Amino acid sequence: MEVDKGKGEAEETRKVAEADRDTVTLKSSDGKLFEVSKEAAARLSTVLAGMIAGGSIDDNGTDLKQIGSEALENVVDYCNKHANSIPSAALISSSISFNTAPFKEPEEWERKFVDRLSHDALFDLVEAANFLGMERLLDVTCHKISEMMKGKSPDQIREVFNIKNDYTKEELEEIRQELAWAFYDD
Amino acid sequence: MGCSKRAAVAGLPDDALVEILSRLPAKSLCLSKCVSKAWCDLIADRLRCRKLPLTLQGFFYGCVYESRNEDRVFSCSGVERCSSEGNNGDGSEKNKGASEDKHEGGQCKGEKPSDHDCGNFINLLGRSVPLVDPLFSLLKKQPRIKNFTLLDSCNGLLLFGQSRYSAFGDTTSYIVYNPATEHWVTVPSSGFSSNSMELDDDSEDDDDGESCVLTYLIFDPVISSHFQLIEFCHSSKVGMVQTYSSEVERWGDRLREWRRWKKGSEWDLHRTITSMRGSTLFNNMLHLIINTSSGPELIAAIDGKGKTRKVIRWVESHGVPVFVGQSKGLLHCVSVSGHPDGNSGHMAELSVWVLEDYNAEEWKLKHTVSFSELFGKRSCQFAADYNVVTIHPDQNLVFFIQHWDYKLISYDMDHKEVGALCTVGCYYSVISPYVPYFSETPALSKKEAMK
Numbered sequence: 296m297e298v299d300k301g302k303g304e305a306e307e308t309r310k311v312a313e314a315d316r317d318t319v320t321l322k323s324s325d326g327k328l329f330e331v332s333k334e335a336a337a338r339l340s341t342v343l344a345g346m347i348a349g350g351s352i353d354d355n356g357t358d359l360k361q362i363g364s365e366a367l368e369n370v371v372d373y374c375n376k377h378a379n380s381i382p383s384a385a386l387i388s389s390s391i392s393f394n395t396a397p398f399k400e401p402e403e404w405e406r407k408f409v410d411r412l413s414h415d416a417l418f419d420l421v422e423a424a425n426f427l428g429m430e431r432l433l434d435v436t437c438h439k440i441s442e443m444m445k446g447k448s449p450d451q452i453r454e455v456f457n458i459k460n461d462y463t464k465e466e467l468e469e470i471r472q473e474l475a476w477a478f479y480d481d
Numbered sequence: 482m483g484c485s486k487r488a489a490v491a492g493l494p495d496d497a498l499v500e501i502l503s504r505l506p507a508k509s510l511c512l513s514k515c516v517s518k519a520w521c522d523l524i525a526d527r528l529r530c531r532k533l534p535l536t537l538q539g540f541f542y543g544c545v546y547e548s549r550n551e552d553r554v555f556s557c558s559g560v561e562r563c564s565s566e567g568n569n570g571d572g573s574e575k576n577k578g579a580s581e582d583k584h585e586g587g588q589c590k591g592e593k594p595s596d597h598d599c600g601n602f603i604n605l606l607g608r609s610v611p612l613v614d615p616l617f618s619l620l621k622k623q624p625r626i627k628n629f630t631l632l633d634s635c636n637g638l639l640l641f642g643q644s645r646y647s648a649f650g651d652t653t654s655y656i657v658y659n660p661a662t663e664h665w666v667t668v669p670s671s672g673f674s675s676n677s678m679e680l681d682d683d684s685e686d687d688d689d690g691e692s693c694v695l696t697y698l699i700f701d702p703v704i705s706s707h708f709q710l711i712e713f714c715h716s717s718k719v720g721m722v723q724t725y726s727s728e729v730e731r732w733g734d735r736l737r738e739w740r741r742w743k744k745g746s747e748w749d750l751h752r753t754i755t756s757m758r759g760s761t762l763f764n765n766m767l768h769l770i771i772n773t774s775s776g777p778e779l780i781a782a783i784d785g786k787g788k789t790r791k792v793i794r795w796v797e798s799h800g801v802p803v804f805v806g807q808s809k810g811l812l813h814c815v816s817v818s819g820h821p822d823g824n825s826g827h828m829a830e831l832s833v834w835v836l837e838d839y840n841a842e843e844w845k846l847k848h849t850v851s852f853s854e855l856f857g858k859r860s861c862q863f864a865a866d867y868n869v870v871t872i873h874p875d876q877n878l879v880f881f882i883q884h885w886d887y888k889l890i891s892y893d894m895d896h897k898e899v900g901a902l903c904t905v906g907c908y909y910s911v912i913s914p915y916v917p918y919f920s921e922t923p924a925l926s927k928k929e930a931m932k
Contacts, residue, residue: 418493421493421497421500421501422493422494422497425494425496425497425500433497433500437497437500437501437504438504440501441501441502441504441505441509444501444505444509444513445505445509446509447509447512448512449512449513449515449516452512452513452516453516453517456493456516458516458517458520459517460516460517461517461518461519462515462517462518467515470514470515470521471515
């Protein structure tokens, strides 16, 4: 039992030592600094978890050159909200239940979180989540965009994504015929 | 800044775009091919080849379709299926009582399927929506196709039966379909007719009197780009096996070898094909659990020409075999045993056996679970209470359907965990595992093979 006690004490001292560094500082491409809970960052982002474990976190702000300040603010906001609203046990159980577990629908707060974003901000956030290896955020944002696309015509999708139609009339007609069933209204 | 940001949206990294596209239902995804050439390429190549693992993707079920101008409801062409008597889809169908619900294998709850609700897909991969059209709209639009019922699946291809009714008996022709490429081909009837009208004339023995056909699809793209069908036919007069090859595009001769299937001989054809015990293509041979007239069940390995290549003995003390399948490249057999209440049909536990050395024929016990743990019931009867749907091809998972609450459940042998996947609706007599196959198969074309 004495061993246990000693262990407990060591735990205590370690906790105290780390207390002043339970956040990490991230730096956006345009030089803005953001603080995020270390625990949440490591739990939600495989890339940040790797950086934290590998000691490549810079106390003066870890450079994330691929991510703009607006997107990074949303990432940090998401991490902090996540830390407050979802018990980690729920996350863990959903991740171990083999990969046959259906995609868990966004929680109410996650829905609200992505709903308030503009199209541009949403697309930027997808990019950031993809870059940072944030599986859940990627799920939630991609889910939102795919919801936006459902039931839309190719013309409307082009509008949402701001894509130029590079098909000729003939080419388009050919594809339409091939995919006739998809154009068929039910 | 606003302007250049807009461009960045269109230039979303392919990875992220794939993430978005892989969540779209099949129909929206196909429409998205029309957005731009880059999208079309991405959908055609990248999504299919890279993003989707070639493993068990999910299950098709409830795939029964009847064109509205057809006036008879599809009667089964295989093992017993739910048949609602000659209703016309006009909502006049009465609520079937509990007796219907007990129907072996094919429950029917609620309404008969219409043009719109045939076909369901249970997606196991969760995040990505299947790139297949579970409603088979393409098939339904073919003027020649009046009805179809899902019978079997094999390595990415699906086998449908199409019934044709006549006073002289019902015949079944087939459609072989790849939902990933949407290519398909029809296969004419073998000529066997299940003469349901005259059934009463010579049915001294009710159990044995009904006609039935059970057809299996054999397709292994690693070995051949052609497929074969094996049709097991049983009626009050005959018991036989016929085979079709897509290579020669015709049905072969009735096999002499199949005399062991004849009435009163070694193997009991009727019990074998009505027992709903599953089958698997292994070493390019169909493996089936065979009922023998006397003695324990055995497992037969049948090749695409219908010849029995191997008979694997089953040991009676291992229990009653209820499913044969494969996982991790090894042949597996699921058996049940223990009679908790003295009733021979009710069993207490389920075991999974594996044949580690195919030639040694030594079944090794891999796992045992009691029905209380698995289903929450002390004793269960195969087919009446549950069926084994499949064994996962690369994980230690077995899937079951519980007939009392229509739940599809999974059992994880490593963690001894039961997971409820979903509740299936009506018409789930066939729940077919689906592993996609994305290449084009010369044996399938978009056109009908026969005139």
